[in-house]
Amino acid sequence: MKIFARIRFYYSAFIISLVVSVMIPLLKLFPKSKGKILHYGNRTMMALMFAKIEKVGEPDPKADLYLLNHQGIVDIITMEALLPINMNWVAKRELFEVPWFGKLLHNADMIAIDRSDKRGLIKLLKDVKRSIEESDRPVALFPEGTRAKGQKLLPFKEGARFIAEKLNLVVQPVVVVGSKRVVNEHEKTSIGGDVKVIFLPSIDTSKAPKDWYEKLRIQMQERIDEELSNSGTSR
Numbered sequence: 001m002k003i004f005a006r007i008r009f010y011y012s013a014f015i016i017s018l019v020v021s022v023m024i025p026l027l028k029l030f031p032k033s034k035g036k037i038l039h040y041g042n043r044t045m046m047a048l049m050f051a052k053i054e055k056v057g058e059p060d061p062k063a064d065l066y067l068l069n070h071q072g073i074v075d076i077i078t079m080e081a082l083l084p085i086n087m088n089w090v091a092k093r094e095l096f097e098v099p100w101f102g103k104l105l106h107n108a109d110m111i112a113i114d115r116s117d118k119r120g121l122i123k124l125l126k127d128v129k130r131s132i133e134e135s136d137r138p139v140a141l142f143p144e145g146t147r148a149k150g151q152k153l154l155p156f157k158e159g160a161r162f163i164a165e166k167l168n169l170v171v172q173p174v175v176v177v178g179s180k181r182v183v184n185e186h187e188k189t190s191i192g193g194d195v196k197v198i199f200l201p202s203i204d205t206s207k208a209p210k211d212w213y214e215k216l217r218i219q220m221q222e223r224i225d226e227e228l229s230n231s232g233t234s235r
Contacts, residue, residue, distance in 0.1 A: 177196045
């Protein structure tokens with residue numbers, strides 16, 4: 001079983017690399033169709049990896065900012081495959097320098113954040129504002145700031161709260177479970193299965209109580225634990 005899971009992992013990695021190699025030039029050649037290219041490209045990845053998506057709840061069409069828990073690259077692939085919109089992902093600058101995938105981020109006009117620069121948060125604020133107001137692209141980011149290995153959410157970074165409150169954004173929390181079954185980058189395994197995407201009620205930060213960010217994290221953790229308890233699916 002372990003050998004099969006390892007083989008399946010490398011097959012999935014090949015599929016992701018192959019589809020990315022097709023999307024990179026398409027994004028450059030057809031700049032007005034970037035949203036469609038990313039949507040259908042990621043749908044193709046999921047299909048070729050034999051992974052299905054189960055959606056619970058509804059995405060809020062008024063949402064400016066999606067906040068997701070993070071386990072690995074399949075979280076992004078799943079969201080892009082599920083939503084036919086041109087989302088703008090926030091990624092650390094180092095990823096833009098990675099061969100191949102960095103080119104995809106560049107060509108898709110994603111947002112880079114430099115964590116070593118003290119002015120990085122101000123730049124991020126401006127980039128998010130520009131994305132939403134000028135490009136009409138909602139932004140997605142991982143408030144944990146990095147990939148988590150366990151079931152518990154890592155402490156949320158304050159950057160997401162700062163941006164949401166400064167810009168009075170409508171925030172929709174999203175819980176993703178099962179993505180590590182499709183591709184587990186830590187253990188280099190893949191056992192397949194469905195990825196469940198749970199859209200929780202959105203929050204209008206212009207009207208929200210001061211502790212909305214803390215409550216959001218608690219709500220997401222409760223839903224993660226509920227999925228593990230009810231269906232045995234870990235995050």
